Amino acid sequence: xxxxxxxxxxxxxxxxxxxxxxxxxxxxxxxxxxxxxxxxxxxxxxxxxxxxxxxxxxxxxxxxxxxxxxxxxxxxxxxxxxxxxxxxxxxxxxxxxxxxxxxxxxxxxxxxxxx
Amino acid sequence: xxxxxxxxxxxxxxxxxxxxxxxxxxxxxxxxxxxxxxxxxxxxxxxxxxxxxxxxxxxxxxxxxxxxxxxxxxxxxxxxxxxxxxxxxxxxxxxxxxxxxxxxxxxxxxxxx
Numbered sequence: 001x002x003x004x005x006x007x008x009x010x011x012x013x014x015x016x017x018x019x020x021x022x023x024x025x026x027x028x029x030x031x032x033x034x035x036x037x038x039x040x041x042x043x044x045x046x047x048x049x050x051x052x053x054x055x056x057x058x059x060x061x062x063x064x065x066x067x068x069x070x071x072x073x074x075x076x077x078x079x080x081x082x083x084x085x086x087x088x089x090x091x092x093x094x095x096x097x098x099x100x101x102x103x104x105x106x107x108x109x110x111x112x113x114x115x
Numbered sequence: 116x117x118x119x120x121x122x123x124x125x126x127x128x129x130x131x132x133x134x135x136x137x138x139x140x141x142x143x144x145x146x147x148x149x150x151x152x153x154x155x156x157x158x159x160x161x162x163x164x165x166x167x168x169x170x171x172x173x174x175x176x177x178x179x180x181x182x183x184x185x186x187x188x189x190x191x192x193x194x195x196x197x198x199x200x201x202x203x204x205x206x207x208x209x210x211x212x213x214x215x216x217x218x219x220x221x222x223x224x225x226x227x228x
Contacts, residue, residue, distance in 0.1 A: 004158070006158075033214075033215065033216075035215075035216075040220075040221075041220055041221075042119075042205050042207075042218030042219050042220050042221050043159070043205075043216070043218050044218070045214070045215030045216065045217075048214045048215065055214070056214045056215070059215065091158060091159065093159075100147055100209050100210070100211050100212070100213060101147050101164075101166045103149070103161050103164060104161075104216060105161060106151070106158040106159040106160070106161075107158050108156070108157055108158040109157075109158050
């Protein structure tokens with residue numbers, strides 16, 4: 001079946017531009033996560049949704065980062081006034097339920113390069 | 116604070132030999148433990164997880180992992196490595212009250228023919 005999809009796969013932005021990254025989770029999955037993966041590092045948690053409710057945004061690095069999931073399916077991660085340190089791969093993951101033991105399934109990621 | 120350590124940046128093994136990728140963790144209580152694999156320009160693919168019960172967990176592509184509570188370790192193993200196993204491997208932990216997966220820095224596995 002279809003997995004998690006993300007678009008665009010690659011995004012180049014000039015410093016100061018706003019960007020929007022899209023995630024389509026696996027159909028029917030309740031939980032959705034965003035992670036940031038810097039070069040040579042493991043993914044780091046940004047934010048978590050249960051259906052349309054954003055229950056944890058403790059990992060968002062600044063108020064320039066904003067995420068939404070208005071209808072409980074597709075999610076968008078928006079970064080305002082991008083900075084060079086925002087350059088990373090942004091990974092989206094979804095899981096069927098809202099249990100800590102549930103497997104998170106990841107999308108291919110969006111590689112953001114800020115010039 | 117929760118943390119995961121993968122002490123080896125790279126593991127080199129010859130095809131057909133057994134492989135081990137090490138992982139240790141620090142988390143309060145009983146954790147859930149995961150292994151993922153990442154191929155170039157692709158997302159993370161789930162390999163296996165430990166929830167409870169038998170300490171030896173079997174997963175995809177012939178991989179297995181052994182949970183050792185006293186040593187707080189969850190090493191990934193495979194009896195006979197394939198060249199196609201060459202990739203970046205991540206260990207991750209999630210505590211029972213937590214939201215996020217906490218990942219290690221990753222270990223690059225290189226299998227030579």
